[in-house]
Amino acid sequence: MLHIEPEKRKDAAARMALLNEADVVFLCLPDAASKEDVSMVSNPNTKVIDASTAFRTHPEWTYGLPELHKKQRKQIQHSSRVAVPGCHATGYILAIQPLVAEGIIAKDYPASCYSLTGYSGGGKKLIAEYKNSGQEQLSAPRPYALHLNHKHLPEMKFYSGLDAAPIFKPIVGNYYQGDAVTFPLSPRMFTKKATAKDIQELLAHEEGVLLVSRFDNLGKGASGAAIQNMNLMLGFDEGTGLE
Structure with missing residues (x-):
């Protein structure tokens, strides 16, 4: 070294x-x-x-x-x-890209996504804020990037296979590590008829589809x-x- x-x-x-x-x-x-x-x-x-x-x-x-x-x-x-x-991008891309590649959803699908993350993902400044400030408002999950211009959006668009980036809403929680990246899907907008049996290798759904990628943001x-x-x-x- x-x-x-x-x-x-x-x-x-x-x-x-x-x-x-x-x-x-x-x-x-x-x-x-x-x-x-x-x-x-x-x-x-x-x-x-x-x-x-x-x-x-x-x-x-x-x-x-x-x-x-x-x-x-x-x-x-x-x-x-x-x-x-990026951590949010990892969870989003690995769940969405196979659906696009398999022709389940069209390239122009209007995707949306929200992601709950531990504060370690925000780096030294945010970690120090949560560990040392004692502010009561930090105890509740906080949405951020409210202008919808999060820095992960370019790669989320580029590697998902979709024509556009999702409407993306990240949320930071009062815990150290771990991400849950979530995106709802509407089967009525699928490009081909797909029952639960047809797509169980990729998805499992009832009347709607909710995908959640859960992973350790310090591990993956x-x-x-x-x-x-x-x-x-x-x-x-x-x-x-x-x-």
């Missing part, structure tokens, strides 16, 4: 030297800082795994969601630039997904270090 002296963290030359010396680089930075660091990498053998939103829909980067489709895992294995998916969120992708890129078992 390579280290940089604290006083040199803003020294571009020092950062560049370490970036190009590393076999694998994990970037956990704001978008602008990630783009700056990536631009410094000239060593063709350096593999970069980025956790920001900067490269998730970039054509020269591989989306780090091995379960997306049959070819995705192999693409990650052979890639030197992998973008780690940015940190765990980054390790999974590193394992694939280096030829290890993808579950190494994630037990």
